[in-house]
Amino acid sequence: MAIKIIASARKFIASLTGSDKSLTGKVNLNIIISFGLRAISVASAFLTVSFSLKLLDTNKYGIWLAISSTVSWISVLDIGLANGLRNKIAEYFALKDYASSKVDVSSTYAILLMIMVPVMLIFCAIxxxxxxxxxFNTHLDEHELMYTLIAVFIGLALQFVLKPIASILQGDQKIHKANQIALVCNVSPLIPIIVGAKYxxxxxxxxxMAQTMLPVLVMLIYSIVLFSKGxxxxxxxxxxxxxKKSRSLFGLSxxxxxxxIARVxxxxxxxxxxTRNFGGSYVTIYNLLFRYYSVAGIVLYIVLATYWSAFTNAFALNDLEWVRAxxxxxxxxxxxxxxxxxVQxxxxxxxxxxxxxxxxPVPMSTSISMAIYFILCLFTDTLVIVINGSGRMRIQSIVTMITAILHIPVVLFLIRYYHMGLNAIVYATSIWVIIQGIMWRREIGVIMRQSELRAAAAGVKEADKLQTN
Known part of the structure; x- marks a missing residue:
């Protein structure tokens, strides 16, 4: 018994120091470091919100949230390349195919530039x-509002052009380094915002400018350093x-x-x-409640994110026992x-x-419904990370698209005919999460059965080769 305890302790310590090269060891290392980095990042995000509310009043801050959220649709213009590249890097690195990795990395950056540069120019012209x-149903200074939108648009566009470096680190199961970049991106605007809140x-x-342009500089520096070294x-x-060689990447992407696009x-x-139904101040209420309850999900996602590429690696090597465990x-x-x-x-x-x-103010009914929504998300996010790692995305893409199409009609129906206020949005998204959770569980069962069949077929081929030799 004592020997087993000592062996387990040594294995855990090895995973923390990085000397344990097993799949579980890499996951443990990423989790421990990522927890520390994400804790600082979350604290920074909360401070940013607090000082942003000192810089702007509640209504203006709500308009800022609406602007940044609306412009965030630009994230879909990477056509899923960041996540597709993450899976492909994990698969290629598991098989030590670095030549294919270089082709996919180069093709990803090329496509992102070809998409983002014309889009930025068109937006600035229009x-x-x-x-x-x-x-946005507001009365701000027209020029300030326009320049704010242009700054947010260009900043987010450049961030997405530079985003593949994080995907490479994630695919290489160095999630803690990707989180390090995210941390510096989150912390860098804080000091200017603190100064701005005063002057x-x-x-x-x-x-x-602080929230969108400084992260661009951070990501550019990290990209140059990492591509010139590791x-x-x-x-x-x-x-x-x-x-042509990157077709499988584009299909997955x-x-x-x-x-x-459905989630955004x-x-x-x-x-x-x-904003249009209740006003900018209600955006602030909703957003702050959302941020508050998302903390548990963020903490859990630190763990889940480390498993994404590990699942890709395990599926590539047919290690299904590790997947189940x-x-x-x-x-x-x-x-x-x-x-x-x-407790929250x-x-x-x-x-x-x-x-x-x-x-x-904190509406109690919205607080309760938001808490239930995030509890549901804990389980669906856990299931979806397995599907993402497997790379079998057909069912997930169909279900999420259907729920996105139904979202606005259902929310407006609940607002206008049942007068549910902010709760209408939380109730609608909770319905989608429940439907998705049921579908994800079924899809994982299908993926596992298909993987077992492939593993069995590979075993038969290997046995035939041995007999032939």
Whole structure:
């Protein structure tokens, strides 16, 4: 018994130091480091919100949230390449196929540039002719609002062009390094916002510049450093761009694209629905509640994110026993994290008082429905990470697209005919999460059966080769 305990302790310590090269060891290392980095990142995000509310009033901050959320649709223009590249890197690195990795990396950057550069130019040309005050139902200075939108658009576009470096780190199961980049991107705007809160009150343009342009600089520096050192053998080059060889990447990416566009559509339209039906201050209430309850999901996702590429690796090597054991472990974690959300609900009033003071009221009914929604998300997010890792995205893309199409009609129906207010949005998204959870569980069963058949077929082929030799 003592020998087993010592052996387990040595294995755990090895995973923390990185000397354990097993799949579980890599996952454990990523989880431990990522927890520390994400804790700092979450604290930074909460401070950013607090000082942003000092820089802008509640209504103007709500408009800022609506702007950033609306422009976030630009994320879909990478046509799912970031997630597709992540899976392909994990698969190629498992098989040590670095030549294919270089082709896919180069092709990804080339496609993103070809998409984003024309889109940025078109948006900048059209922006001056749009009545943005009418779009966002507000009365801000027209020029400041327009320049804010242009700054947010260009900043987010450049971030997505530079995003593949994070996908490469994730695919190489170095999630902690990708989280390090995200942390620096989140922290870098904080100091300018603190200064702005004191000397530039009311400047929504200043907030936009700090929040979107500084992360671009951070991502550019990290990309140059990593491609000149650790990833020199797969660094992007014009000669390696080959769209024909990258067909499998684009096929997988398109499926991720469908899922991505559906999710962004729901998130971005949510802010607009609230603004147009209830006003900018209600966007702030909804957004702060969403951020508050998302903490448990963010913490769990630190674990889930480390398993995504590990699942890809395991499926590539037909290690199905590891897949099953990991699914059981992750579902147990989801049950444990439910307790965190319950505690959050019980402490919401004192926490909000410390966080944002008495500026933002906390509707109890919305707080309850939001807590239930995030509890449901704990389980669906756990299941979907297995599907993402497997790369079998057809069912997920179909289901998410259908729910996105139904989202606005259902929300407006609940608002206008049942007068549910903010709760209408939470109830609608909860329905989609329940439907998705049922479908994801069924799909995992199909994936596992198909993988077992492939593993059996591979075993038969290997046996035939041995007999022939």
């Amino acid at each position: 922006a001056p002719f749009v009545n943005w005050n009418s779009v 530039l009150k009311g400047s929504i343009l200043f907030l936009a 990833y020199k053998n797969i660094s992007p080059s014009l000669k390696s761009v080959d769209l 398109f499926a991720f694209f469908i899922v991505q 559509f729901i998130l971005s339209t949510t802010e607009i629905i609230i 990991s699914i059981r472990k992750l579902l147990k974690m989801a049950f444990a994290f439910t307790a965190i959300i319950i 609900f019980l402490l919401i009033k004192p926490v909000f008082h410390i966080w944002v003071g008495d500026k933002v």
